[in-house]
Amino acid sequence: xxxxxxxxxxxxxxxxxxxxxxxxxxxxxxxxxxxxxxxxxxxxxxxxxxxxxxxxxxxxxxxxxxxxxxxxxxxxxxxxxxxxxxxxxxxxxxxxxxxxxxxxxxxxxxxxxxxxxxxxxxxxxxxxxxxxxxxxxxxxxxxxxxxxxxxxxxxxxxxxxxxxxxxxxxxxxxxxxxxxxxxxxxxxxxxxxxxxxxxxxxxxxxxxxxxxxxxxxxxxxxxxxxxxxxxxxxxxxxxxxxxxxxxxxxxxxxxxxxxxxxxxxxxxxxxxxxxxxxxxxxxxxxxxxxxxxxxxxxxxxxxxxxxxxxxxxxxxxxxxxxxxxxxxxxxxxxxxxxxxxxxxxxxxxxxxxxxxxxxxxxxxxx
Amino acid sequence: xxxxxxxxxxxxxxxxxxxxxxxxxxxxxxxxxxxxxxxxxxxxxxxxxxxxxxxxxxxxxxxxxxxxxxxxxxxxxxxxxxxxxxxxxxxxxxxxxxxxxxxxxxxxxxxxxxxxxxxxxxxxxxxxxxxxxxxxxxxxxxxxxxxxxxxxxxxxxxxxxxxxxxxxxxxxxxxxxxxxxxxxxxxxxxxxxxxxxxxxxxxxxxxxxxxxxxxxxxxxxxxxxxxxxxxxxxxxxxxxxxxxxxxxxxxxxxxxxxxxxxxxxxxxxxxxxxxxxxxxxxxxxxxxxxxxxxxxxxxxxxxxxxxxxxxxxxxxxxxxxxxxxxxxxxxxxxxxxxxxxxxxxxxxxxxxxxxxxxxxxxxxxxxxxxxxxx
Numbered sequence: 223x224x225x226x227x228x229x230x231x232x233x234x235x236x237x238x239x240x241x242x243x244x245x246x247x248x249x250x251x252x253x254x255x256x257x258x259x260x261x262x263x264x265x266x267x268x269x270x271x272x273x274x275x276x277x278x279x280x281x282x283x284x285x286x287x288x289x290x291x292x293x294x295x296x297x298x299x300x301x302x303x304x305x306x307x308x309x310x311x312x313x314x315x316x317x318x319x320x321x322x323x324x325x326x327x328x329x330x331x332x333x334x335x336x337x338x339x340x341x342x343x344x345x346x347x348x349x350x351x352x353x354x355x356x357x358x359x360x361x362x363x364x365x366x367x368x369x370x371x372x373x374x375x376x377x378x379x380x381x382x383x384x385x386x387x388x389x390x391x392x393x394x395x396x397x398x399x400x401x402x403x404x405x406x407x408x409x410x411x412x413x414x415x416x417x418x419x420x421x422x423x424x425x426x427x428x429x430x431x432x433x434x435x436x437x438x439x440x441x442x443x444x445x446x447x448x449x450x451x452x453x454x455x456x457x458x459x460x461x462x463x464x465x466x467x468x469x470x471x472x473x474x475x476x477x478x479x480x481x482x483x484x485x486x487x488x489x490x491x492x493x494x495x496x497x498x499x500x501x502x503x504x505x506x507x508x509x510x511x512x513x514x515x516x517x518x519x520x521x522x523x524x525x526x527x528x529x530x531x532x533x534x535x536x537x538x539x540x541x542x543x544x545x546x547x548x549x550x551x552x553x554x555x556x557x558x559x560x561x562x563x564x565x566x567x568x569x570x571x572x573x574x575x576x577x578x579x580x581x582x583x584x585x586x587x588x
Numbered sequence: 589x590x591x592x593x594x595x596x597x598x599x600x601x602x603x604x605x606x607x608x609x610x611x612x613x614x615x616x617x618x619x620x621x622x623x624x625x626x627x628x629x630x631x632x633x634x635x636x637x638x639x640x641x642x643x644x645x646x647x648x649x650x651x652x653x654x655x656x657x658x659x660x661x662x663x664x665x666x667x668x669x670x671x672x673x674x675x676x677x678x679x680x681x682x683x684x685x686x687x688x689x690x691x692x693x694x695x696x697x698x699x700x701x702x703x704x705x706x707x708x709x710x711x712x713x714x715x716x717x718x719x720x721x722x723x724x725x726x727x728x729x730x731x732x733x734x735x736x737x738x739x740x741x742x743x744x745x746x747x748x749x750x751x752x753x754x755x756x757x758x759x760x761x762x763x764x765x766x767x768x769x770x771x772x773x774x775x776x777x778x779x780x781x782x783x784x785x786x787x788x789x790x791x792x793x794x795x796x797x798x799x800x801x802x803x804x805x806x807x808x809x810x811x812x813x814x815x816x817x818x819x820x821x822x823x824x825x826x827x828x829x830x831x832x833x834x835x836x837x838x839x840x841x842x843x844x845x846x847x848x849x850x851x852x853x854x855x856x857x858x859x860x861x862x863x864x865x866x867x868x869x870x871x872x873x874x875x876x877x878x879x880x881x882x883x884x885x886x887x888x889x890x891x892x893x894x895x896x897x898x899x900x901x902x903x904x905x906x907x908x909x910x911x912x913x914x915x916x917x918x919x920x921x922x923x924x925x926x927x928x929x930x931x932x933x934x935x936x937x938x939x940x941x942x943x944x945x946x947x948x949x950x951x952x953x954x955x956x957x958x959x960x961x962x
Contacts, residue, residue, distance in 0.1 A: 389628065549813075588726050
């Protein structure tokens with residue numbers, strides 16, 4: 223199945239750059255997710271690859287064919303939208319068989335083929351069930367089955383799980399991935415849900431304001447993002463402003479409102495302002511031992527969110543940090559109002575340059 | 589100081605033809621409380637909210653507000669602000685005018701109304717977009733305008749249907765904390781409908797879980813998470829592993845359950861007797877994965893089927909042979925420290941502490957149907 227190449231694609235709506243000079247290379251059988259806040263251009267990019275929107279500049283290749291000027295139906299792709307667009311007057315099975323039938327497949331052959339596709343999607347619904355009798359999850363699976371039945375090489379998925387409940391979404395995404403794997407397809411998946419994207423993708427493309435911010439594997443981008451925007455978009459994080467006191471061998475010692483702290487980083491000079499980033503799960507809250515220790519504070523809020531406990535600590539130097547601790551079902555180490563010490567897991571802190579346009583603009587999600 | 593209302597539902601039922609959208613629901617919500625109504629699609633969440641708002645009438649049962657029966661009181665006399673999921677902002681009005689419209693209609697002077705709008709927009713952090721038109725805003729911003737419009741009603745009871753539903757996942761996490769702060773600052777009693785378990789747990793003082801129109805459990809988030817009353821609740825609120833089995837031994841400190849031929853697990857919970865058909869269940873984050881282990885209590889060898897990253901957790905699926913597949917959530921930090929788990933296909937051991945194993949009666953319907961939330 224094909225690799226996909228997007229070269230310098232740009233698209234303007236009136237005066238707004240929906241896409242500016244976007245280039246991407248997607249490998250054969252890769253599962254890629256394009257993520258970013260609403261309005262970042264992720265859907266526009268997908269529609270350009272599909273041929274539904276014509277870009278103003280740049281080229282698109284699918285396999286060794288340039289498809290820049292080809293209409294959607296000649297691009298050999300499967301397309302699935304958030305809005306479920308099943309034909310309401312056709313049974314679910316006829317919906318799935320629609321593509322093969324239109325392409326001239328014999329009736330008997332189509333029926334057997336649809337049966338196979340339904341089995342693959344683990345859809346257990348009768349041949350005479352109509353779309354309005356199906357749950358949201360089953361409808362979405364039927365739409366997926368229909369896209370698969372078109373025997374595409376490249377699957378384009380635009381918020382394919384967007385219309386579903388959180389609980390169902392989280393189950394179906396793994397089935398979606400399994401299916402794409404089994405069929406050996408190349409897939410491009412657009413979503414606003416960073417957990418969905420991380421959990422099923424080989425690589426992520428992070429977009430903001432019509433541009434690609436960063437591309438990498440979920441683990442790379444979650445642990446070592448190049449941009450502060452990526453760090454914030456992929457999950458909760460603490461952003462701690464500080465000043466460099468010393469920097470060598472990939473280590474930075476910084477002063478944060480008078481308190482010293484070590485982090486990873488290189489290329490900084492003494493006195494330089496930095497932003498230290500630490501994910502909440504790398505913040506460890508422990509009972510306070512000595513009275514005058516640094517990195518101590520008071521617990522302001524504490525809540526069990528399910529698989530983790532979220533603790534907010536107001537530090538003595540005025541900073542607020544958030545800690546996430548895996549819920550092992552045992553009693554908490556801290557409660558609201560308690561004085562605690564805050565530690566950071568080894569390698570959990572990374573130093574970044576303060577962005578030229580300011581931290582708030584860099585982190586903005588809308 | 590306005591009095592904040594308490595709400596009481598007494599055996600409320602609402603039927604649509606043969607469907608019981610709300611089925612004998614009794615609830616008591618204290619004044620100033622923030623309650624999330626959680627459940628899958630079709631559970632009756634919106635109907636419950638509309639019943640309290642007075643937009644739907646109960647087929648039977650009674651609704652009390654502050655001790656007064658309001659079952660037959662029209663919506664405009666209930667002093668409740670209802671913000672529907674399909675909020676319809678006036679497209680030809682600015683954001684500020686949209687918010688000021690309510691107070692103006694209720695007889696405040698234009699000046700007062702604009703002042704209220706100004707305050708409410710400040711609360712939802714949209715002051716800088718006051719003169720924009722709805723279509724110029726993102727879906728998330730529009731939803732906040734709808735929220736500000738609801739708040740501008742100044743009513744002590746706030747009924748919110750999926751108030752963060754149109755907002756991107758990452759921003760939703762930030763806004764849910766602001767929403768809670770807002771409600772507490774205003775001191776309003778709030779009912780918030782959501783299908784998102786984590787959202788409910790992070791905001792609510794108490795959560796009511798609905799399914800098929802009936803209350804499954806009503807309690808503090810930690811109560812429901814740590815002590816779900818049914819496999820459905822364990823699955824819907826947080827997710828868990830479920831193994832069907834038979835109690836083969838009961839002692840004072842442990843119950844032993846056969847979950848497959850030759851495999852049994854121990855739980856410190858009791859209350860079940862020999863021969864009982866039960867479901868043993870444990871949360872994914874207490875399902876530990878070890879690369880080597882001696883075969884002690886509740887340790888089972890298996891093969892790693894898949895690893896995916898969720899962020900702070902890795903989600904690992906392990907095939908335990910005859911027992912079936914289980915899911916383990918492994919802290920990413922711990923996994924990095926121990927270089928674990930490694931590769932798909934590797935042999936690993938799954939261990940669960942006996943204190944973390946919950947036991948449920950086997951439900952009447954098949955387990956898959958009991959857990960289904962589609």
